Structure formats: C-alpha cells, structure tokens
Amino acid sequence: MTRFLDLVHPAAGTALMSEWLTGSAGRSRAAADAIAAEWAAAGTPSGRLAQHIFLDTDGTGLLFYAQWTGDEEHLAWARAHRAGTVSRVDTLVPGIERPGLRRTRLERSVVHDAERPAGVFVVTTLAAAEAESAVAPAPGLLAAHVHLTSGGDRAIVIGEWTDAAARTEAATGTDPFKRYTLHHAS
Incomplete structure (x- = not known):
C-alpha cells in the first residue's frame, strides 16, 4: 500500500479532512467512485494540490484528505461548486451523513520504519497536548503524521501500521480510532 508521505504535497498550506458515513461497504465504494468521477469531470480547481x-475498513464510511494551497482557495471553490458536486453524489447514494470538515495543517511526521509497506492507516483525534503519545514507537507503528486543527487545540494523527491487529494490540482503550485503506488518489 502507498505510504502517507507519498501523498503529502510540500506546497500544502492546509489539509482538509472530512468523514462521510455511508453505512455499508457497497455504499462507500459507490460514493467514492461517484466523487472521483465528479473530480475527473470538473478538472482540478486552482489551489487544490x-x-x-x-x-473505512469496517465498510461504513469514507475519509477525504485534501491538500490546498490555503483556506481561501478552498473556500472560494466550496462557495461556487461544493453544493452541486455533493448533490450529484447524493442522487446516486442518498442518505450520506457528513459530520463536518476539519481544517488542519500537517505539523510533523515521525517515521519509525520507512521500508515496510503500510497495511492500514489509522486516524485518531485527541488533544494536541496528547499527540506525543500517538507518535511514540510501538510494535507495528511505521509512521505517524500529526495534523493540528486550525484552533491548535486538537490533533488528528494519521498512523501507518503494519496491520489492524498491531494497532488494536497497541491501543490503550482510551483513544477512539478509525481504520482506513487508500481507495483513490489524485
């Protein structure tokens, strides 16, 4: 599987994360394919890198990770095009829940093993002050990428793990997390 640093664009001023809850693997794939088709048809907007x-490995949703040159470029696109893009997807896959968009910036990456392939990406949200515990070496943790929310009080950590079992074994039971595999990159 692709490593996360292969997806990071060095010119990104903002990284946006949005979860879509679909309820099933079939609906998740249909929504992912529909939005990928929308992106391909519309072309790349100015500022989107x-x-x-x-x-989601449990089949119930998607995570979008978008990198833009800055928030202003994304907001301009969202005002002009987001409603139409999302409504076309909703016509094909009705009832998607969208808990909200998180504006972040990649603060740092800690790579423990650059050689082994990642089997799963794990997303954990925690207080920014607790991010250090999420990047500490652990059996099966290949790398951790700390994103700070725009307010700086929350951290969203994307961990690269050898497999889901390694992450589950390392879990302390106090931090909720979701597991993902890459479906589409553009």
Whole structure:
C-alpha cells in the first residue's frame, strides 16, 4: 500500500479532512467512485494540490484528505461548486451523513520504519497536548503524521501500521480510532 508521505504535497498550506458515513461497504465504494468521477469531470480547481479517498475498513464510511494551497482557495471553490458536486453524489447514494470538515495543517511526521509497506492507516483525534503519545514507537507503528486543527487545540494523527491487529494490540482503550485503506488518489 502507498505510504502517507507519498501523498503529502510540500506546497500544502492546509489539509482538509472530512468523514462521510455511508453505512455499508457497497455504499462507500459507490460514493467514492461517484466523487472521483465528479473530480475527473470538473478538472482540478486552482489551489487544490491533491485529493485522496480512504475507505473505512469496517465498510461504513469514507475519509477525504485534501491538500490546498490555503483556506481561501478552498473556500472560494466550496462557495461556487461544493453544493452541486455533493448533490450529484447524493442522487446516486442518498442518505450520506457528513459530520463536518476539519481544517488542519500537517505539523510533523515521525517515521519509525520507512521500508515496510503500510497495511492500514489509522486516524485518531485527541488533544494536541496528547499527540506525543500517538507518535511514540510501538510494535507495528511505521509512521505517524500529526495534523493540528486550525484552533491548535486538537490533533488528528494519521498512523501507518503494519496491520489492524498491531494497532488494536497497541491501543490503550482510551483513544477512539478509525481504520482506513487508500481507495483513490489524485
């Protein structure tokens, strides 16, 4: 599987994360394919550097990870085009829940093993002050990428793990997390 640093665009001023809850693997794939088709048909807007879709390993949703040159460029696109793009996807896959968009910036990456392939990406949200515990070496943790929310009080950590079992074994039971695999990158 692709490593996360292969997806990071060095010119990104903001990284956006949005979860879509679909309820099933079939609906998740249909929504992912529909939005990928929308992106391909519309072309790349000014300021968008990269867009990636991750499928939740339990089949119930998607995670979008988009990198833009800055918030202003994304907001201009969203005002002009988001409603039409999302409504076309909703016509094909009705009832998608969208808990909200998180504006972040990649603060740092800690790579423990650059050689082994990642089997799963794990997303954990925690207080920014607790991010250090999420990047500490652990059996099966290949790398951790700390994103700070725009307010700086929360951290979203994307961990690269050898497999889901290694992450589950390392879990302390106190931090909720979701597991994803890369579905589409552009």
